[in-house]
Amino acid sequence: MDFELNDEQQMIRKMVREFAEKELAPHAAEVDAKGQFPWEAVHKMGELGLLGLNVPEAYGGVGADMVSYALAIEEIARACGSTALTVAAHALCTTPLALFGSEEQKRKYLVPLAQGKLGAFGLTEPGAGSDAASLKTTATRDGDSWVLNGSKIFITNGGLADVLIIVAVTDKSKGTRGISAFIVEKGTPGFTPGREEEKMGLRGSLTSQLFFENCRVPAVNLLGSEGDGFKYALATLDCGRIGIGAMSVGLAQAALEASLRYAKERVQFGQPIANFQAIQWMLADMGTQIEAARLLVHRAATLKDKGRRFTKEAAMAKLFASEMAERACHKAIQIHGGYGYVREYAVERFYRDVRLCEIGEGTSEVQRLVIARQLLG
Numbered sequence: 001m002d003f004e005l006n007d008e009q010q011m012i013r014k015m016v017r018e019f020a021e022k023e024l025a026p027h028a029a030e031v032d033a034k035g036q037f038p039w040e041a042v043h044k045m046g047e048l049g050l051l052g053l054n055v056p057e058a059y060g061g062v063g064a065d066m067v068s069y070a071l072a073i074e075e076i077a078r079a080c081g082s083t084a085l086t087v088a089a090h091a092l093c094t095t096p097l098a099l100f101g102s103e104e105q106k107r108k109y110l111v112p113l114a115q116g117k118l119g120a121f122g123l124t125e126p127g128a129g130s131d132a133a134s135l136k137t138t139a140t141r142d143g144d145s146w147v148l149n150g151s152k153i154f155i156t157n158g159g160l161a162d163v164l165i166i167v168a169v170t171d172k173s174k175g176t177r178g179i180s181a182f183i184v185e186k187g188t189p190g191f192t193p194g195r196e197e198e199k200m201g202l203r204g205s206l207t208s209q210l211f212f213e214n215c216r217v218p219a220v221n222l223l224g225s226e227g228d229g230f231k232y233a234l235a236t237l238d239c240g241r242i243g244i245g246a247m248s249v250g251l252a253q254a255a256l257e258a259s260l261r262y263a264k265e266r267v268q269f270g271q272p273i274a275n276f277q278a279i280q281w282m283l284a285d286m287g288t289q290i291e292a293a294r295l296l297v298h299r300a301a302t303l304k305d306k307g308r309r310f311t312k313e314a315a316m317a318k319l320f321a322s323e324m325a326e327r328a329c330h331k332a333i334q335i336h337g338g339y340g341y342v343r344e345y346a347v348e349r350f351y352r353d354v355r356l357c358e359i360g361e362g363t364s365e366v367q368r369l370v371i372a373r374q375l376l377g
Contacts, residue, residue: 003295005067012053012064013071019048020079028080031204032349037160038083038204046116050076050087054239055094059110066239066301070246074294077250078257081353082204084250085360086118088243089156089205093119093165096181096236100224109163109183120161121240122152122184122210123233129154130366132233133176137212139168144219146170146182148190148212156360158208159193162186165236166212167229174227181229183221190215201352238311239304240361241318245297248318248325248357249290255325255332255350256286262336262345273335282335286328293321312374319367322357329354 005013023041031038045051053069055061064072069091077084090113097110113119128134137150148168152158164184171178184191194209224232260283263274273279296317303310332347333340340347358364 005071008064009068009071012068013075015048016050016072016075017078019044019050020075024076024079024083028082028204029343029346029349031080031082032201032353033203033343035198035203037206038080038086041080041083042086042118043116045083045087049114051090051116051118052094052110052114054091055098055110055114059098059106059114060112061094061110061114066242066304067298070242070297070301073243073246074250074253074297077247078254080204081247081251081350082202084247085156085202085205085356088240088247089121090119091243092121092236092240093157093161093163095239096121096165096223096232097183099235100181100228100232101183102220104220105183105223113163117162118157118160120155120157120164121236122155122158122164122166124152124154126151126153130363133179133230135167135169135179137166137168138172139170139180139182141170141219142216145216146219146222148182148184148215148217150212151194152210154197155208155210156205158206158210159196160206160208164210165223166210167233170226170229176230177227179230179233180226181223181232182217183223184212184215184217188215188217200355201349202356234311237361238314241314241367242297242300242304242310244357244361245293245300245314245317245321248321248354249294249297251350251354251357252286252290252293252321252325252328255329255347255354256283256290258345258347258350259283259286259332259335262339279335282331286331289324290328293317293324296320312371315362315367315370315374318357318361319364319371322354323364325354325357 049062052061053064057063139146170180192211197207266273300313300317329351
């Protein structure tokens with residue numbers, strides 16, 4: 001078992017860390033406070049290839065492995081949670097296109113998405129969250145088109161995306177085998193983004209409602225095969241859980257680093273609070289659990305890179321990392337005391353940002369269900 005990163009992985013991590021510290025971290029507090037989407041940073045990431053890390057080189061991407069992608073998401077989250085979620089949600093669009101798209105679809109959509117256009121993935125609905133099989137959005141074949149009707153909710157990048165993968169019911173009588181996926185372009189008649197949600201954290205990442213009213217898309221925009229959309233969604237979520245796991249690790253790492261700095265600087269009872277065992281134990285627990293989560297994330301990513309099944313491992317990584325990160329950010333505020341509760345210090349933002357990680361890409365309860373089913377066979 002080799003725990004060392006290869007040269008390419010180390011290079012990607014170094015490049016992303018330098019970019020994140022220079023371009024993201026200095027603006028993260030303002031992005032959060034204003035609920036301002038970081039367009040300038042997103043454009044720069046497109047130029048650097050960070051939006052096409054998991055896109056094959058043949059379609060304009062970097063063609064990096066999943067471990068490299070996880071490293072990149074971790075480094076971005078360490079600097080700005082909102083931007084990390086934006087990139088992770090973008091990958092939910094490029095992933096199914098790369099896995100299941102036709103050659104024509106990959107040429108038409110993956111290339112611009114890898115180079116800076118923004119993508120989104122539309123699965124969740126007002127009545128279908130954890131129960132993703134209860135979709136109500138429909139797609140009906142009409143000649144050389146599919147006509148979509150329905151709505152989506154909580155779609156990251158939804159109102160801004162140039163390209164969206166939308167999951168809809170094409171044959172209700174077939175249950176999950178009657179669900180298909182479609183490529184919808186921004187500006188398609190009948191497709192209207194709704195309101196942007198006011199969120200607790202990750203406020204620089206836009207989360208939208210989407211409405212489809214007789215939205216007509218070409219028949220060639222069916223992704224893969226009719227009836228395989230639910231299968232595609234599950235495969236996409238497996239990859240997405242690695243991304244959210246990595247994002248959790250990045251936020252927890254940022255919280256630990258902030259806590260280490262503060263503990264060395266803050267003087268009480270005539271000495272730095274880092275000298276007190278109560279603080280040391282909190283820091284020790286944070287550091288240990290972050291390393292454990294990082295290894296779980298990298299394990300799931302490695303299995304994916306080797307072409308092996310990784311559903312259970314991705315769910316475990318996402319579950320452990322997200323719950324670990326919430327604890328780490330909680331402890332960071334505790335270490336900072338009253339200062340941790342005010343916006344002058346970044347740990348307050350980390351705590352709000354990390355809360356989504358136990359919800360997005362499947363709640364912790366859903367992860368436990370997935371894991372248990374895999375264990376029980």
